[in-house]
Amino acid sequence: MSAPSPVPMTPSPWLNARIPSGPIERKWDKAKEDFKLVNPANKRKFEVIVVGTGLAGAAAAASLAELGYNVKTFCFQDSPRRAHSIAAQGGINAAKNYQNDGDSVWRLFYDTIKGGDFRSREANVYRLAQLSVNIIDQCVAQGVPFAREYGGLLANRSFGGAQVSRTFYARGQTGQQLLLGAYQALERQIGLGKIKMFSRTEMLDLVVVDGVAKGIVTRDLVTGEIASHAADAVVLATGGYSNVFYLSTNARGCNVTAIYRAYRKGAAFANPCFTQIHPTCIPVSGEHQSKLTLMSESLRNDGRVWVPRQKGDKRAPSQIPEGDRDYYLERKYPSYGNLAPRDIASRAAKEVCDEGRGVGPGGLGVYLDFSDAIKRLGEATIKERYGNLFDMYFTITGEDAYHTPMRIYPALHYTMGGLWVDYNLMSTIPGLFVLGEANFSDHGANRLGASALMQGLADGYFIAPYTIGNYFASTKPSRPPTSHPEFKKAEEAARDQIQRLLSIRGKRTIVSFHRELGKIMWENCGMERTEASLKKALQLIPELRSQFWLEAIVTGSGQELNQTLEHAGRVADFMEFGELLCLDALTRRESCGGHFRAEFQTPDGEALRDDENFSFVSAWEYKGQGTAPVLHKEPLVYESIKMSQRSYK
Numbered sequence: 001m002s003a004p005s006p007v008p009m010t011p012s013p014w015l016n017a018r019i020p021s022g023p024i025e026r027k028w029d030k031a032k033e034d035f036k037l038v039n040p041a042n043k044r045k046f047e048v049i050v051v052g053t054g055l056a057g058a059a060a061a062a063s064l065a066e067l068g069y070n071v072k073t074f075c076f077q078d079s080p081r082r083a084h085s086i087a088a089q090g091g092i093n094a095a096k097n098y099q100n101d102g103d104s105v106w107r108l109f110y111d112t113i114k115g116g117d118f119r120s121r122e123a124n125v126y127r128l129a130q131l132s133v134n135i136i137d138q139c140v141a142q143g144v145p146f147a148r149e150y151g152g153l154l155a156n157r158s159f160g161g162a163q164v165s166r167t168f169y170a171r172g173q174t175g176q177q178l179l180l181g182a183y184q185a186l187e188r189q190i191g192l193g194k195i196k197m198f199s200r201t202e203m204l205d206l207v208v209v210d211g212v213a214k215g216i217v218t219r220d221l222v223t224g225e226i227a228s229h230a231a232d233a234v235v236l237a238t239g240g241y242s243n244v245f246y247l248s249t250n251a252r253g254c255n256v257t258a259i260y261r262a263y264r265k266g267a268a269f270a271n272p273c274f275t276q277i278h279p280t281c282i283p284v285s286g287e288h289q290s291k292l293t294l295m296s297e298s299l300r301n302d303g304r305v306w307v308p309r310q311k312g313d314k315r316a317p318s319q320i321p322e323g324d325r326d327y328y329l330e331r332k333y334p335s336y337g338n339l340a341p342r343d344i345a346s347r348a349a350k351e352v353c354d355e356g357r358g359v360g361p362g363g364l365g366v367y368l369d370f371s372d373a374i375k376r377l378g379e380a381t382i383k384e385r386y387g388n389l390f391d392m393y394f395t396i397t398g399e400d401a402y403h404t405p406m407r408i409y410p411a412l413h414y415t416m417g418g419l420w421v422d423y424n425l426m427s428t429i430p431g432l433f434v435l436g437e438a439n440f441s442d443h444g445a446n447r448l449g450a451s452a453l454m455q456g457l458a459d460g461y462f463i464a465p466y467t468i469g470n471y472f473a474s475t476k477p478s479r480p481p482t483s484h485p486e487f488k489k490a491e492e493a494a495r496d497q498i499q500r501l502l503s504i505r506g507k508r509t510i511v512s513f514h515r516e517l518g519k520i521m522w523e524n525c526g527m528e529r530t531e532a533s534l535k536k537a538l539q540l541i542p543e544l545r546s547q548f549w550l551e552a553i554v555t556g557s558g559q560e561l562n563q564t565l566e567h568a569g570r571v572a573d574f575m576e577f578g579e580l581l582c583l584d585a586l587t588r589r590e591s592c593g594g595h596f597r598a599e600f601q602t603p604d605g606e607a608l609r610d611d612e613n614f615s616f617v618s619a620w621e622y623k624g625q626g627t628a629p630v631l632h633k634e635p636l637v638y639e640s641i642k643m644s645q646r647s648y649k
């Protein structure tokens, strides 16, 4: 696929963002005042499907059921509480200003827009900052055990891209504790019969009837049974697609299947090339690895990042005196220091490693050193703050980070792109709502740390319950029977795809294909992209895809628990989606946030945006197998803030 010729920046009529009019502070209130309501007695007539039980999905399902709607919820894990959100470590942002250090809704809004390099929709981000304070209240009421200060108020720490402390946390297990809160709310509704939970069930297709989302087709991962489910609205909260790079900090099951198949049914895919590389992960140790491990950004509150000043200095870290160390983040970004945003900190690490100053095997690592913090605060305090992360680091590397610096390196972590949604979180397919990491809505070209949990919970607890209600109030309950031809067609397509995978009968494992795809993506569309590397990837991916369909081997059958088959279906989608991601990266001829095109940089190596030509959301329309997708543009209009060149110096 070659890059389409430049399209003028005219708003696509396909993309109506439905942003309420009026001052930014009033937009969400105005929307809620204008929304139509469903009479309580009528709510039970509507059915909603929620795919995903992470923070976004569990929060939405529980809230919708609490309102009186009937909900069916799906996840591929054996329990809803195993959703990937459970892995989140460092914390969740909220503009509570408990610290009196100058925080406000406005500042959280501004930091998030700036952190995203002015590529997110202003109105959505302002609402996110407003709702952040409600989230904390809701979670505290659920009993989430946030860390507290001596006076009893909730404690905060700092995350990248902010000069205030606004990150609420529960040690290094914030996601787990928040998910337990949402999961309990979900279980309560399961107990009350308002939610029917389908674990170990994978959505394989979206069913669209007369242009409206009306259900899904699923596969029971234990028996292999293909089934249809009809509803008045479908919510996808299926997480991010970092695993298109094979090695990432995401759980191995994370995939693009649900949103990619919805894209094939007519949902626009927005900004697929906006991917986030996290600066503090345990470095890759060899070809055998199947995933990478994050060391939370919270560690940069107390850890100092450095490399030797001299190239090729092989001395042990303890033997390198202060004068021979380069604390490069503190040197280059004195205002934010070790808490520079992720995209900037990642590129800075790559730069020093490219100069030959990296540490550890292969020179692909930098130190994250706690010795100063331990001297200042004592080992016990550091243990109390980050004990589980130090334990995890020890288990994986065999090194004791209380006494020797951690070695870290950037890795794929989060995807800002996702299905395009309007202000109401509805996709281009009426009746299809998309929440959490699966949508593109709030983080622009770079997400700030601790903002994903905030967004997932804002979407699930506080936005979707209103906007889906408004959608229902404007429609009549109408669920087609699952015998409708569209359901039958989607079931047939799902069965055919499974049969096709099982009948390849080649010799090469699915994992080896996935690993090779990941390598192509990382080397050509990773931390740095160029026109040449992207064109190369766009040539290599279709070649690999053809080989996949000729040479892969999927053992077992479709009528049993078959994890190779599950993986094969997901890799088949990654093989197509990877191409879309690279095409988007090729088309965006500027650098912004995590999308760093080496051709477009400032003299000191920072991302160089082109606001005149690229301040838009790219939204891709599927046009069929083998046909180039069409690029639509939603121009980004900033009414409340002025765009500027980002600086953290």
Ligand SMILES: Cc1cc2nc3c(=O)[nH]c(=O)nc-3n(C[C@H](O)[C@H](O)[C@H](O)COP(=O)(O)OP(=O)(O)OC[C@H]3O[C@@H](n4cnc5c(N)ncnc54)[C@H](O)[C@@H]3O)c2cc1C
Residues within 6 Å of the ligand: 051, 052, 053, 054, 055, 056, 057, 074, 075, 076, 077, 080, 082, 083, 084, 085, 086, 087, 088, 089, 090, 091, 092, 174, 175, 201, 202, 203, 204, 237, 238, 239, 240, 249, 250, 251, 254, 255, 257, 258, 294, 296, 413, 414, 435, 436, 437, 438, 449, 450, 451, 452, 453, 454, 456
């Ligand atoms: C290691 C790590 C640490 C992190 N730490 C932080 C942090 O400290 N703070 C922060 O803000 N963010 C953090 N993040 C990011 C954050 O955890 C995620 O962005 C967020 O949890 C995503 O939530 P979600 O509800 O959108 O999706 P997920 O939690 O990924 O849930 C996806 C759900 O969809 C289901 N699903 C997916 N596909 C299908 C399908 N086809 N059929 C059926 N079900 C399906 C899954 O079963 C699952 O239930 C971290 C991420 C990682 C990887």
